[in-house]
Amino acid sequence: MLRIAVPNKGSLSGPASAMLHEAGYQQRKESKELVLVDPDNEVEFFYLRPKDIAIYVSAGKLDIGITGEDLLIDSGAHAESILPLGFARxxxxxxxxxxxxxxxxxxxxxxxxxxxxxxxxxxxxxxxxxxxxxxxxxxxxxxxxxxxxxxxxxxxxxxxxxxxxxxxxxxxxxxxSEAVVIRRTGADTEDAKVQQFLRRLQGVLVARTYVMMDYDCRAEHLDAAVALTPGLEGPTISPLHSEGWVAVRAMVLAKEAQRIMDDLYALGARAILTTAIHACRL
Ligand SMILES: Nc1ncnc2c1ncn2[C@@H]1O[C@H](COP(=O)(O)OP(=O)(O)OP(=O)(O)O)[C@@H](O)[C@H]1O
Ligand SMILES: O=P(O)(O)OC[C@H]1O[C@H](OP(=O)(O)OP(=O)(O)O)[C@H](O)[C@@H]1O
Ligand SMILES: [Mg+2]
CATH class of the missing domain: 3.40.190.10 (Periplasmic binding protein-like II)
Known part of the structure; x- marks a missing residue:
């Protein structure tokens, strides 16, 4: 069982539990619960005061924790940040x-x-x-x-x-400062369970940051269109039934989606759609 410290109160608590829930983990139903076992995911969550989390993690009984970078530094505990989480900035x-x-x-x-x-x-x-x-x-x-x-x-x-x-x-x-995942300094993060946990949270971060974009464009405009939507490894290009047209699919940054749609439209692309990504593994 992976043992994870989660903030029980304050600014970090709600967003941390929401992110864990989005990553597919069970979360406590009421704020008085101090420990929650999620047997399906082989994880045990300990709800602790945010200021204490780095101290618990540095003591070695908990594998990882979620806390604020400022709280980590303030504690002086022998623990380090391994993944920034983008909230409580x-x-x-x-x-x-x-x-x-x-x-x-x-x-x-x-x-x-x-x-x-x-x-x-x-x-x-x-x-x-x-x-x-x-x-x-x-x-x-x-x-x-x-x-x-x-x-x-x-x-x-x-x-x-x-x-x-x-x-x-x-x-x-x-x-x-922002919320971060921490581990005891020098602890083994190659551990398969820790890696799986981090990949799940990274998946949530990507799903929150990107949208999927689909559109149709004329083959002669494809290079210009792909320059606007390069995707992560490269966009998927599929033939369309209509001669001379292709369908393109690529992930784009959510905050740039509207500008990219305008630019694609100006290029002659049509049927431009964006859809939310609910989860992902890159
Ligand atoms: N208003 C805020 N906006 C963003 N982050 C905040 C804010 N207040 C506190 N934080 C961050 O939340 C963490 C502090 O969490 P903590 O729960 O101890 O404080 P709190 O949110 O002020 O709650 P409490 O009411 O218990 O003091 C720190 O990492 C801090 O940077
Ligand atoms: O710049 P702001 O947006 O106003 O946010 C900062 C304030 O938020 C937090 O206080 P909190 O409400 O948690 O009360 P606290 O001082 O009792 O911790 C923090 O301690 C600051 O006082
Ligand atoms: Mg406060």
């Missing part, structure tokens, strides 16, 4: 009242509130800034107003939380 930044702190050097001798002490302490040490760090569990943006800190370091996605608290970022982003 965020940056990690310093912020303060406008004008109160202009740059990193201004933080010397000041207090910074954060839920990610590991990341902040490491970054300050690398940058040679001597500041105090105070740990808060969440809603860190309020710490300045309530006099607990001079600045904060927190996850920023849209920036709404900072704006609502009347704060402004300063300095370079400390790091960028």
């Amino acid at each position: 965020s940056t990690f930044r310093f912020a303060a009242k406008p004008g109160a702190v202009k740059n990193l050097a201004d933080l010397a001798g000041r207090t910074i509130a954060t839920s990610y002490e590991g990341i902040v302490a490491k970054y300050l040490a690398e940058q040679g800034v001597d500041a105090s760090v105070v740990h808060l569990d969440g809603a860190v943006e309020t710490a300045i107003e309530l006099g607990v800190a001079d600045a904060i370091a927190d996850v920023v996605e849209t920036g709404t939380s900072l704006r609502n608290a009347g704060l402004e970022v300063f300095g370079d982003p400390i790091m960028r």
Whole structure:
């Protein structure tokens, strides 16, 4: 049985379970379930606090886990990312009242509130800034107003939380993060079960990113059409019953599909269709 850690709460939890479900795995029906065995797929899921996942995986009892890159770094655990998953994308930044702190050097001798002490302490040490760090569990943006800190370091996605608290970022982003699959550093990822799990998730990522495009075009326009839809290995070309026409089928990036359809139409292609891909193995 492959043993996998899955976030039980917060921003990572819903999208992680949705991705596992799309990859054909059973997922828990209610949020109080802590362990779920999926016998058909020979997988056991452990629903754990996102901050703890890297620590469990590094201890070696769980084969892999899903967590945030920032949480992985913050934990300092002996674990590494093996597959980025494209959700829970965020940056990690310093912020303060406008004008109160202009740059990193201004933080010397000041207090910074954060839920990610590991990341902040490491970054300050690398940058040679001597500041105090105070740990808060969440809603860190309020710490300045309530006099607990001079600045904060927190996850920023849209920036709404900072704006609502009347704060402004300063300095370079400390790091960028997204959800990732992790394993214990140096663990055997050639293991067939781990490889199968990763291929399933990669299949979901591809199915979310690409659509299948079909169209008919005149044989003399085929080269120009194929340049627009090169596919992954190459498009499938089939003869049509009508003399001088061919049918073409290729995967294209979903976000480019409408532009490609316009360009194909302008070339004289017709019956241009796109269909969703539900699952795939490349
Ligand atoms: N608003 C957000 N947008 C995108 N990613 C986010 C956001 N907030 C947190 N994350 C990401 O989610 C992970 C944090 O997960 P975690 O569940 O600990 O925090 P949370 O979503 O803030 O939940 P909680 O309410 O329990 O603090 C990190 O990888 C972080 O980068
Ligand atoms: O830039 P934004 O789009 O506003 O997103 C960032 C905010 O989202 C998360 O907070 P969450 O709602 O999880 O509350 P928390 O601070 O209690 O963790 C994070 O900690 C930031 O506060
Ligand atoms: Mg949070």
